[in-house]
Amino acid sequence: MLRAEAVVDLAAIRGNVATLKAATTAQVLAVVKADGYGHGLLPSARAALAGGATWLGTAIIDEALALRAAGVDAPILSWLWTPADADKVQDAVAQGIDISVSSRWQLDVACRASASVDRPARIHLKIDTGLSRNGCTVADWPELVAAAAKEVGAIEVVGAWSHFAYADEPGHPTIARQIEAFHAALDVADRAGVHPPLRHLANSAATLTRPEAHFDLVRPGIAIYGLSPVPQQGDFGLIPAMTLRSGLASVKRVPAGEGVSYGHNYTTRAETTLALVPLGYADGIPRRATNVGPIAINGTRFTISGRVCMDQFVVDVGDLPVTVDDTAVLFGSGRDGEPRAQDWADAVGTIHYEIVTRVGPRVPRVYVG
Numbered sequence: 001m002l003r004a005e006a007v008v009d010l011a012a013i014r015g016n017v018a019t020l021k022a023a024t025t026a027q028v029l030a031v032v033k034a035d036g037y038g039h040g041l042l043p044s045a046r047a048a049l050a051g052g053a054t055w056l057g058t059a060i061i062d063e064a065l066a067l068r069a070a071g072v073d074a075p076i077l078s079w080l081w082t083p084a085d086a087d088k089v090q091d092a093v094a095q096g097i098d099i100s101v102s103s104r105w106q107l108d109v110a111c112r113a114s115a116s117v118d119r120p121a122r123i124h125l126k127i128d129t130g131l132s133r134n135g136c137t138v139a140d141w142p143e144l145v146a147a148a149a150k151e152v153g154a155i156e157v158v159g160a161w162s163h164f165a166y167a168d169e170p171g172h173p174t175i176a177r178q179i180e181a182f183h184a185a186l187d188v189a190d191r192a193g194v195h196p197p198l199r200h201l202a203n204s205a206a207t208l209t210r211p212e213a214h215f216d217l218v219r220p221g222i223a224i225y226g227l228s229p230v231p232q233q234g235d236f237g238l239i240p241a242m243t244l245r246s247g248l249a250s251v252k253r254v255p256a257g258e259g260v261s262y263g264h265n266y267t268t269r270a271e272t273t274l275a276l277v278p279l280g281y282a283d284g285i286p287r288r289a290t291n292v293g294p295i296a297i298n299g300t301r302f303t304i305s306g307r308v309c310m311d312q313f314v315v316d317v318g319d320l321p322v323t324v325d326d327t328a329v330l331f332g333s334g335r336d337g338e339p340r341a342q343d344w345a346d347a348v349g350t351i352h353y354e355i356v357t358r359v360g361p362r363v364p365r366v367y368v369g
């Protein structure tokens, strides 16, 4: 094994997509933004398609263009862009990449892109049903759909869509309200003569818990990588795809009373062995994991000892016979008793999304399965 590596199990990604597919009659759009949630854009995209996804989704247009450049010809939707991306919208339209449109200025950019590449822009109109993030407000929606209706020919309205605020809390009252607002927005579009064939609303959590939100397409992200979108309801049969592990850069005996790492936030209680793990906050290990981050060495669970540094941290392994030829597993599927990304999230007060997406570029991704 390498100094440190993120092992990505592509069979797990394929299987997780199959699990999601079995939960719906809608098409599955696999969200591969943020470098496939840290798992690698292309391998994740290919594994998701092999597992039965028929669409791919990215936040920024560069990620979609990278997929096309690598020869991926599946439909792709890209949804987060600014006026500075007008040239990229043009490239996207030229390459048959669908783009999201939330406002009048975005519709104008899409129309101009269509004219310059002489090909209709494929757009998905986004309605804000209550997240107050991206999307057209309910108040402005009639005007946006009316404007889109007038541009038929220059553009093709492929989809209408929205995003939940509280899907990870099944039963939250905003979920039903957002579904209702989405239906109302679709009715407005219908009356304006806009009939998008693909209506979509569900992320991973809604895919697994709210069938009435599936419409024509579901957009799971985190579940594809095997992390439960609703941890309080179990794992839904998903298998975590990433294992973050490393070798040890130093193993040494030290006496009792030694201060460990910057600021001596940890002091050895007795003569003990300190193991040095060559991963730090520059690799995405939260500095907040100081004295609380979980780790397995030779199958035994420990907690980080002292401060997480930029490149490394220390683990007090007591009298366990650890050597530099041993392996430390920070997180994995949990099958062999190692911590999971969820355990890291719990330890540092965040969500597992942040744990896996932050694994940095110094950590090579190694693909198995």
Ligand SMILES: *Cc1c(COP(=O)(O)O)cnc(C)c1O
Binding pocket: 031, 033, 079, 163, 202, 203, 204, 205, 219, 220, 221, 222, 223, 229
């Ligand atoms: C990230 C994202 C998703 C996927 O969300 P998960 O919670 O990871 O399933 C779906 N839709 C949009 C708009 C997103 O930004």
